[in-house]
Amino acid sequence: MINPRFNIIKCFFLISLLFSSFTLAQKKFVLVLDAGHGGSDFGANRSYSDVGKVNEKDVTLQITLKLGKLLEKNKDIKVIFTRTVDEYPSLTSRTNLANRSKADLFISIHCNASGPTPYGTETFVQGPDQNRTNLEVAKEENDVSFLNAEDRQTFSRYNPSAPESIIALKIQQSKYLEASLAIGSFVEDNFANKNKRLSRGVKQKDLHVLRLNAMPSILVETGFISNNDEAHYLISDEGQNEIARSVYDAIISYKNLKGNVMAVTAPVEPPKPVEIPSKNDFRIMLMSTPIKYNEDDPALKGLKYILTLKENGLYKYYYSTTNMTSIRDNNIKTAKDAGFRNAFSVGFIPNQTLGSGYYRIELLVSKDKLNSNSYILTALKDVDRNKDKGLFYYTYGKFRSLEQAVEVQNDLEKKGIKNTVIEKVLNN
Structure with a gap:
């Protein structure tokens, strides 16, 4: 004979499950779009004789707004912008906005700069930087934290090279890393396959704008402003629309994958042999x-x-x-x-x-x-x-x-x- 108490518990469980499913079905996918730099922070910039000065803060805002316009056509996606005009939100306020909104995904749009020759796209996910030759990328982005008093207070005692900081980063970001790598790979694959551009891949960096986010987060470098051809591509409607479409398609792919019962994880691969340092x-x-x-x-x-x-x-x-x-x-x-x-x-x-x-x-x-x-x-x-x-x-x-x-x-x-x-x- 079945215990009546068991039937009551079972009913409560089924009702709870149905309510949870209904709640999940009703919840919109919350996406925070961050146009990098802004206001007094021009970001990367170069001047060209035919188009004048190209500022990263302007390009990122134009691409972000185009991307947002595509996303807002989806009724089950809620888009939140960190800025929609030429202003500088602090890095702390960008992060706080994403965390308060309980966002499912954070995407920061940027442009690269170096010499006149380098070109291509790359996407960064948060992670302790183990390669000293890559520290300059983090430094260029993190330097803007000193533009704002709130950021100075938040980051003044943070040392990215300190062992305790690296350990804290690993613990905090491990559960978001695989999902970030997934969306990052979708973005770079689209740049390479749909836009026929050079993809420099998905990389880990210690960037303040990603470090405190309690959600999967990526920073997309859409091209090199310092490269003449890419600068003209980045300021053109055609280029901006292509970039926005590629990131949009990546978001939809990620959202569909995230909607599955299985968690978003990277494909399981056999363990790779540990690389032994050379004597040279x-x-x-x-x-x-x-x-x-x-x-x-x-x-x-x-x-x-x-x-x-x-x-x-x-x-x-x-x-x-x-x-x-x-x-x-x-x-x-x-x-x-x-x-x-x-x-x-x-x-x-x-x-x-x-x-x-x-x-x-x-x-x-x-x-x-x-x-x-x-x-x-x-x-x-x-x-x-x-x-x-x-x-x-x-x-x-x-x-x-x-x-x-x-x-x-x-x-x-x-x-x-x-x-x-x-x-x-x-x-x-």
């Missing part, structure tokens, strides 16, 4: 030339983390350094995408001392002799001067290993002596 450091050779270029010269095509070594009168330019094979391969691809089609990897033995010869720092090459009161000569002792073919060469120090020379070079830069070159001198 890998640097990517970009070019070898008798011409010396400063770090911001267009010839370097916007690439950062350049090590310049002078040897036998030639300046050799190396991009980035790593002891991981996978990162090395990515660095080669980055260099080739930037325009260095013949880039290749060169292995360096860490802390290797020269059997003969030494490294020194080339401080300056000039047609004119430095005045004894010049900053270089007053800031440093034992600066050597040599004249060759009408040029004065000022050099400093003797070091047995490349690492020692790099350390001194970094110290010189802190003193304001920049654009120095490490020269390898072999004994005759």
Whole structure:
């Protein structure tokens, strides 16, 4: 005989289940759209002779409004904008708005900038940044937090490199990471397949505008304002409509996937073998030339983390350094995408001392002799001067290993002596 109490419990359970299903069915999908920058924060910007100044804050707002217009046609989607005019909402207020709205998804629209050559799209999801060569991306976005008093208070004690911050980030964001990766991959796939654009992929970065969000969140870099072709594409109605449509289609795909009974998760893959660091450091050779270029010269095509070594009168330019094979391969691809089609990897033995010869720092090459009161000569002792073919060469120090020379070079830069070159001198 069935216990009557069991039947009552069962009825309550069924009623509760039906009510929950009805509530879920009625709940709209809440989406927060964030047009990056705004107001006094122009974001990335470049000027072109035919169209004038192109500001990131204007492009992001135009794309976001077009995307919102597409989404608002869906009756089961509620769109919330962090801004609809040229104003600067603090990073904190953007996050608070999304959290108060109990949003299902947060999307921040941005534009990239570098040298004139790099191009393509990339999408970022929140995560502790483990690769020091990528910290500049986070820095460029996070710098705007100092525009607003509220942000200064919120983020002043946050150190993204501190172990406790990284642990907290991992715990807080783990449950949103897979969903963020899913929507991010939809966006980048659409850019590549529908718009036929170069996709730089989905990447993890520690960005304040994503860090405190209690929902899946992505930041979409829609293209490089610093690239002439992409800048014109980004300000055109055609380009903005294509970008908005691609992001819209990605949102719908994600929403449909999220609506399934199964949670949004990345496909289960067999565990990958742990990559073992190499004994060598890998640097990517970009070019070898008798011409010396400063770090911001267009010839370097916007690439950062350049090590310049002078040897036998030639300046050799190396991009980035790593002891991981996978990162090395990515660095080669980055260099080739930037325009260095013949880039290749060169292995360096860490802390290797020269059997003969030494490294020194080339401080300056000039047609004119430095005045004894010049900053270089007053800031440093034992600066050597040599004249060759009408040029004065000022050099400093003797070091047995490349690492020692790099350390001194970094110290010189802190003193304001920049654009120095490490020269390898072999004994005759």
